[in-house]
Amino acid sequence: xxxxxxxxxxxxxxxxxxxxxxxxxxxxxxxxxxxxxxxxxxxxxxxxxxxxxxxxxxxxxxxxxxxxxxxxxxxxxxxxxxxxxxxxxxxxxxxxxxxxxxxxxxxxxxxxxxxxxxxxxxxxxxxxxxxxxxxxxxxxxxxxxxxxxxxxxxxxxxxxxxxxxxxxxxxxxxxxxxxxxxxxxxxxxxxxxxxxxxxxxxxxxxxxxxxxxxxxxxxxxxxxxxxxxxxxxxxxxxxxxxxxxxxxxxxxxxxxxxx
Amino acid sequence: xxxxxxxxxxxxxxxxxxxxxxxxxxxxxxxxxxxxxxxxxxxxxxxxxxxxxxxxxxxxxxxxxxxxxxxxxxxxxxxxxxxxxxxxxxxxxxxxxxxxxxxxxxxxxxxxxxxxxxxxxxxxxxxxxxxxxxxxxxxxxxxxxxxxxxxxxxxxxxxxxxxxxxxxxxxxxxxxxxxxxxxxxxxxxxxxxxxxxxxxxxxxxxxxxxxxxxxxxxxxxxxxxxxxxxxxxxxxxxxxxxxxxxxxxxxxxxxxxxxxxxxxxxxxxxxxxxxxxx
Numbered sequence: 001x002x003x004x005x006x007x008x009x010x011x012x013x014x015x016x017x018x019x020x021x022x023x024x025x026x027x028x029x030x031x032x033x034x035x036x037x038x039x040x041x042x043x044x045x046x047x048x049x050x051x052x053x054x055x056x057x058x059x060x061x062x063x064x065x066x067x068x069x070x071x072x073x074x075x076x077x078x079x080x081x082x083x084x085x086x087x088x089x090x091x092x093x094x095x096x097x098x099x100x101x102x103x104x105x106x107x108x109x110x111x112x113x114x115x116x117x118x119x120x121x122x123x124x125x126x127x128x129x130x131x132x133x134x135x136x137x138x139x140x141x142x143x144x145x146x147x148x149x150x151x152x153x154x155x156x157x158x159x160x161x162x163x164x165x166x167x168x169x170x171x172x173x174x175x176x177x178x179x180x181x182x183x184x185x186x187x188x189x190x191x192x193x194x195x196x197x198x199x200x201x202x203x204x205x206x207x208x209x210x211x212x213x214x215x216x217x218x219x220x221x222x223x224x225x226x227x228x229x230x231x232x233x234x235x236x237x238x239x240x241x242x243x244x245x246x247x248x249x250x251x252x253x254x255x256x257x258x259x
Numbered sequence: 260x261x262x263x264x265x266x267x268x269x270x271x272x273x274x275x276x277x278x279x280x281x282x283x284x285x286x287x288x289x290x291x292x293x294x295x296x297x298x299x300x301x302x303x304x305x306x307x308x309x310x311x312x313x314x315x316x317x318x319x320x321x322x323x324x325x326x327x328x329x330x331x332x333x334x335x336x337x338x339x340x341x342x343x344x345x346x347x348x349x350x351x352x353x354x355x356x357x358x359x360x361x362x363x364x365x366x367x368x369x370x371x372x373x374x375x376x377x378x379x380x381x382x383x384x385x386x387x388x389x390x391x392x393x394x395x396x397x398x399x400x401x402x403x404x405x406x407x408x409x410x411x412x413x414x415x416x417x418x419x420x421x422x423x424x425x426x427x428x429x430x431x432x433x434x435x436x437x438x439x440x441x442x443x444x445x446x447x448x449x450x451x452x453x454x455x456x457x458x459x460x461x462x463x464x465x466x467x468x469x470x471x472x473x474x475x476x477x478x479x480x481x482x483x484x485x486x487x488x489x490x491x492x493x494x495x496x497x498x499x500x501x502x503x504x505x506x507x508x509x510x511x512x513x514x515x516x517x518x519x520x521x522x523x524x525x526x527x528x529x530x531x532x533x534x535x536x537x
Binding site: 035119120123124125127128129130131132133134135 | 323326328348352353355356358360362363364366367368369379380383427
């Protein structure tokens with residue numbers, strides 16, 4: 001392991017924050033000027049959205065199942081097993097749906113973006129793109145950013161629905177609860193703020209996944225081992241940022257809606 | 260190749276007699292000593308400037324500076340008479356539309372077919388699909404690779420990739436071509452094929468070019484041969500003649516050690532240079 005001076009270390013962190021901020025600003029700014037790579041956006045939406053659907057559905061469904069099982073054990077002690085639907089629905093919509101979907105999509109797509117762009121970087125394809133008169137941020141980052149934000153929003157809704165369905169399945173099949181009661185208590189427990197909170201989080205997570213994945217990809221150096229390193233760093237950084245942002249957004253929403 | 264597509268501004272610039280590329284006191288360093296130190300040279304219209312020098316002396320960095328892919332720490336770079344430092348990023352992208360670049364490792368887009376790689380720039384310019392296809396065929400015929408149009412870069416040999424890269428660089432009929440070690444890592448026969456294509460491009464289109472090479476024999480082949488359109492092959496210039504438009508720039512440890520014609524290079528008194536070319 002190579003040791004660097006504290007001054008150089010701090011400078012490198014500041015430079016990284018600056019580079020990341022500039023990348024984000026340019027990726028967003030490119031949305032408001034031509035050319036726009038709309039076809040690339042749809043290609044990425046297919047790759048990120050449709051491609052992530054199986055893991056999101058499975059993760060959401062089984063999270064709902066586990067949640068119902070765990071909740072029932074605790075609620076039974078208070079004679080409140082009928083509130084399983086409320087607990088599962090609230091947990092999925094407010095917290096587990098957005099966060100788990102974000103983490104799953106991050107694991108699949110932040111790594112994919114970092115490795116794809118990293119490979120392009122080390123094989124001079126990014127330079128070739130610039131030499132051919134194309135802005136790589138406009139061509140590669142902005143479409144991924146738009147696609148991830150849009151698709152993560154819908155993937156989260158699907159994950160929420162699958163989680164509630166999983167909870168309902170366990171409640172009916174294993175806990176012998178009434179399906180109508182499960183859905184009714186769940187529906188009644190949701191307030192406007194809960195839904196807003198659950199739908200705002202994926203917008204931030206999507207932004208983080210795309211920008212962090214592309215940032216690490218575009219700064220890749222050092223050949224194939226560099227690509228591997230960038231991929232790992234992208235997944236770790238985006239996962240941590242998603243959970244950190246989840247905390248901040250939750251705090252903000254509690255401030256807004258009081259719950 | 261198709262008819263020239265020079266716009267009026269470019270034609271006006273070419274008739275002004277100013278250098279196509281000019282470096283004025285350019286220096287750049289990364290973490291460590293200067294990679295290029297106070298570089299001054301100019302490339303005139305129609306000239307083929309060959310960059311020579313030992314590995315790591317800054318040739319590729321110089322090439323990337325000329326295309327605005329890197330920014331110098333100090334000094335000014337003029338391309339088509341305009342300072343890159345004074346251009347906005349959009350203007351630099353527009354300038355690159357007039358510059359073709361062949362990268363050291365070809366740098367083909369591996370997710371695109373040969374056709375889409377070669378057509379890339381035209382697609383970006385929203386040229387009609389029928390025109391794009393015709394021009395791709397034309398460019399691939401120039402590099403004698405039209406049969407590989409549907410292949411992907413991973414299916415091509417190193418020499419074929421380099422030829423596709425040349426086709427991609429010339430498809431928009433650029434006014435300046437930058438070749439970064441086009442024969443690097445290739446066997447002598449394939450290298451000769453690539454050099455023949457470069458000579459063909461030089462003598463058919465009279466395009467200004469900057470070329471990096473590690474192989475002295477390639478550099479001297481460029482200086483002593485021309486493309487014969489009748490025989491459709493590269494031939495020696497008669498009576499030991501030398502192409503007047505081919506000049507040399509030799510770098511060592513980030514500094515220019517030679518800037519001149521082929522004859523001046525072969526008659527140099529500089530001991531390091533003599534050792535280098537011998």
